[in-house]
Amino acid sequence: MHFDIAALPQQFVNGLTLGGLYALIALGYTLVYGILLMINFAHSEMFMSGAYFGLLWLNILSELSFFTQTAFGLVLLYMASILLAMVMTGLLGVLIERFAYRPLRHAPRLAPLISAIGVSLFLQNAVLLWVSSRSIPFPVKFPVLQYTVARDAAGSLHLLVVGAQEHLTDRLGEGANAILQVSTLQVMIVMTTISLLIVLDTFVSKTRMGRAMRATSQDRDAAGLMGVDINKVIALTFFIGPALGAVAGIFSGMYYGNIKYNMGFIPGIKSFTAAVIGGIGNLRGAMLGGFTLGMIEALAAGFISTGYKDVIAFMILILVLIFRPGGLLGESVVEKV
Amino acid sequence: MGGSKIELRTNVQGSKLTPKLIAIYAAIAVLVVGLPIYFQSTGNVFMVRIFALVGIYVILALGLNIVVGYAGLLDLGYVAFYGMGAYAGVLFGFVFQKLVGGAASPLAEYSYWALIIPATLAGAATGVMLGTPVLRLRGDYLAIVTLGFGEIVRIALTNNILELTNGAAGLPAVGQAIVPAIGQQWVRDTFSTDTFVFSKDLFWYFIIVMLCLFTIFIIRRLDNSRLGRAWVAMREDEVAAASVGINIMTTKLWAFSLGAVWGGIAGITYAYWVGFISPESFNFMESVLIVCMVVLGGMGSIPGAIIGAVIIAGLPEAIRGMAQSEVLSGILTPEQASLVGDYRFLIFGGLMVIMMAVRPQGIFPSTRRARELTSDDVIIAESNTDLWEVEHKTDTPHSL
Numbered sequence: 001m002h003f004d005i006a007a008l009p010q011q012f013v014n015g016l017t018l019g020g021l022y023a024l025i026a027l028g029y030t031l032v033y034g035i036l037l038m039i040n041f042a043h044s045e046m047f048m049s050g051a052y053f054g055l056l057w058l059n060i061l062s063e064l065s066f067f068t069q070t071a072f073g074l075v076l077l078y079m080a081s082i083l084l085a086m087v088m089t090g091l092l093g094v095l096i097e098r099f100a101y102r103p104l105r106h107a108p109r110l111a112p113l114i115s116a117i118g119v120s121l122f123l124q125n126a127v128l129l130w131v132s133s134r135s136i137p138f139p140v141k142f143p144v145l146q147y148t149v150a151r152d153a154a155g156s157l158h159l160l161v162v163g164a165q166e167h168l169t170d171r172l173g174e175g176a177n178a179i180l181q182v183s184t185l186q187v188m189i190v191m192t193t194i195s196l197l198i199v200l201d202t203f204v205s206k207t208r209m210g211r212a213m214r215a216t217s218q219d220r221d222a223a224g225l226m227g228v229d230i231n232k233v234i235a236l237t238f239f240i241g242p243a244l245g246a247v248a249g250i251f252s253g254m255y256y257g258n259i260k261y262n263m264g265f266i267p268g269i270k271s272f273t274a275a276v277i278g279g280i281g282n283l284r285g286a287m288l289g290g291f292t293l294g295m296i297e298a299l300a301a302g303f304i305s306t307g308y309k310d311v312i313a314f315m316i317l318i319l320v321l322i323f324r325p326g327g328l329l330g331e332s333v334v335e336k337v
Numbered sequence: 338m339g340g341s342k343i344e345l346r347t348n349v350q351g352s353k354l355t356p357k358l359i360a361i362y363a364a365i366a367v368l369v370v371g372l373p374i375y376f377q378s379t380g381n382v383f384m385v386r387i388f389a390l391v392g393i394y395v396i397l398a399l400g401l402n403i404v405v406g407y408a409g410l411l412d413l414g415y416v417a418f419y420g421m422g423a424y425a426g427v428l429f430g431f432v433f434q435k436l437v438g439g440a441a442s443p444l445a446e447y448s449y450w451a452l453i454i455p456a457t458l459a460g461a462a463t464g465v466m467l468g469t470p471v472l473r474l475r476g477d478y479l480a481i482v483t484l485g486f487g488e489i490v491r492i493a494l495t496n497n498i499l500e501l502t503n504g505a506a507g508l509p510a511v512g513q514a515i516v517p518a519i520g521q522q523w524v525r526d527t528f529s530t531d532t533f534v535f536s537k538d539l540f541w542y543f544i545i546v547m548l549c550l551f552t553i554f555i556i557r558r559l560d561n562s563r564l565g566r567a568w569v570a571m572r573e574d575e576v577a578a579a580s581v582g583i584n585i586m587t588t589k590l591w592a593f594s595l596g597a598v599w600g601g602i603a604g605i606t607y608a609y610w611v612g613f614i615s616p617e618s619f620n621f622m623e624s625v626l627i628v629c630m631v632v633l634g635g636m637g638s639i640p641g642a643i644i645g646a647v648i649i650a651g652l653p654e655a656i657r658g659m660a661q662s663e664v665l666s667g668i669l670t671p672e673q674a675s676l677v678g679d680y681r682f683l684i685f686g687g688l689m690v691i692m693m694a695v696r697p698q699g700i701f702p703s704t705r706r707a708r709e710l711t712s713d714d715v716i717i718a719e720s721n722t723d724l725w726e727v728e729h730k731t732d733t734p735h736s737l
Binding site for chain 1: 409411413470471473474476477478480481482484485486488489492493495496621625628629632679680682683685686687688689690692693694697
């Protein structure tokens with residue numbers, strides 16, 4: 001235990017970044033659960049595949065000089081890679097739904113879960129065998145700046161931007177230490193996440209297709225009778241969830257610097273925890289849960305123990321499921337006949 | 338309901354011993370006893386080890402079969418019990434050595450036999466400890482919680498919890514020893530000839546086979562018992578089972594802790610056989626593999642669980658092992674054989690998906706479970722999904 005109140009703002013920023021990633025993945029779990037009442041265990045592999053698709057497109061598009069010569073081109077390069085990876089991962093999700101889950105739609109509840117575990121095992125090993133079993137570096141081609149609040153040796157506060165190749169001590173002299181550092185990547189992750197969340201929320205609450213999704217989640221049969229194409233809605237759900245997961249995967253690759261075939265497992269379980277904290281099946285709940293979990297985990301890693309930070313997330317999952325299975329924003333579920 | 342197909346039999350497994358069955362059992366017995374001895378005599382110890390390992394997985398699959406197959410509770414953290422048994426066995430072993438006066442003391446050789454029951458109880462205690470709070474949860478939530486629990490156990494072991502487990506380096510640490518079980522040296526001295534060594538692995542293989550037979554015997558008795566019928570009733574319809582007087586919580590807890598018992602036995606046996614344990618032997622992938630064995634073989638079926646374990650734990654390794662000896666070398670090159678080993682998880686993953694869609698009852702299904710899972714009984718299946726839908730319609734208006 002080393003409680004240092006001065007580290008609090010930094011942990012807060014780290015937690016926000018982590019929370020953004022969790023929220024993006026948690027949306028995939030919650031969307032599928034809301035509509036099919038099923039835990040899509042393979043969703044963690046969507047996150048992983050997204051990162052690999054992102055890397056693939058980044059490598060392909062980097063061959064074109066248009067994307068690498070100007071700063072604007074670099075921005076376009078990342079945007080295009082992310083978009084293409086989103087589409088590919090989304091299509092993968094739709095494909096998985098079509099072949100692994102649709103035949104089981106009326107099967108007992110555990111059947112799709114077991115099938116999903118199979119899909120997860122399959123995808124992980126497909127990447128392991130056909131791409132690489134080692135972790136691959138994920139390139140960040142633009143300069144990452146650190147927006148820093150620091151105190152120099154004399155004790156006065158400074159607000160400055162530290163470049164990628166510099167150290168804080170180069171700018172402020174020996175004895176300077178940072179109070180708070182926010183990197184370009186963190187700003188980018190949080191901004192993109194929040195805008196995607198707003199877009200999704202608007203889509204679900206305002207558009208015709210979103211209304212069809214809400215109707216399906218409330219009562220699949222009745223929605224079908226009202227002319228909603230159930231299969232289309234489910235396919236769309238399985239497109240959106242993995243597409244958002246892909247964004248999280250790419251950001252995670254950029255943030256941590258590398259990607260690996262089994263990178264999805266732990267974030268997957270944690271994001272599921274986030275979805276449960278917020279109330280599974282509830283979109284805003286998943287966003288809230290993601291940021292809550294990110295915050296808790298950053299604080300736990302900073303102030304308790306990094307070795308046990310995963311244990312803390314799992315404990316939260318178990319406790320929430322036992323004591324408040326409906327989550328923060330969900331209704332309590334009563335099993336009746 | 339389905340009608341003519343359903344017949345009542347008081348003794349579910351009371352099939353008569355026909356000559357054909359006797360012949361099959363005899364053939365299996367000859368293979369189980371003879372093959373490892375043959376491999377040992379050709380000096381292929383690798384294959385003997387695979388046989389013993391498959392035996393361990395048979396015990397695990399049979400144990401998990403109680404939880405998943407009979408009681409219908411998906412447990413994705415079963416290795417936690419396996420790990421608990423192994424670590425408890427080894428740690429109790431150190432205490433036992435202290436009590437009898439050091440690892441060199443002649444009594445220390447009894448530690449495996451003395452500790453198999455305490456280690457098993459440690460597994461069962463873990464099962465009760467985890468089961469009591471979480472068994473109220475619905476099926477898929479339970480699966481995720483058990484997964485979380487399995488990971489917590491692994492992370493705690495890796496982080497050297499209570500300064501006992503020596504972290505990722507595993508046990509025994511420097512200066513500690515797992516004393517070989519008594520009998521190992523005796524059989525080596527007694528049964529070895531000039532050309533044949535009765536090795537440690539062969540010795541443990543036969544102990545594991547005994548344990549497998551014991552497990553099968555107990556589980557068959559359980560299957561036919563009042564408790565076994567309660568599990569089936571509960572699995573098929575929890576509410577109906579409760580309404581005829583089955584205490585759901587107790588029944589689930591029994592399933593969970595009895596499953597954990599076999600995890601514990603397999604754990605301590607593995608630890609004393611291999612003589613080394615580390616947290617990485619008890620990771621999530623192991624849990625998934627054991628679930629895979631039960632699903633592939635056929636949930637709720639004893640031969641199914643055994644066949645699942647043999648196929649999943651044994652087949653890829655056996656192909657790899659035999660390609661090195663002359664048996665298969667004409668057909669497969671060692672490179673091709675090692676590819677089989679590399680692709681096995683990919684194949685198992687695909688198999689799980691295909692099995693669920695095409696043959697959810699598994700290769701060797703229990704008759705009752707097969708009736709439940711196939712769509713022949715349309716009436717039952719449909720009415721069940723309707724009930725399930727209604728329940729969610731009224732109680733959980735999902736506001737997306």
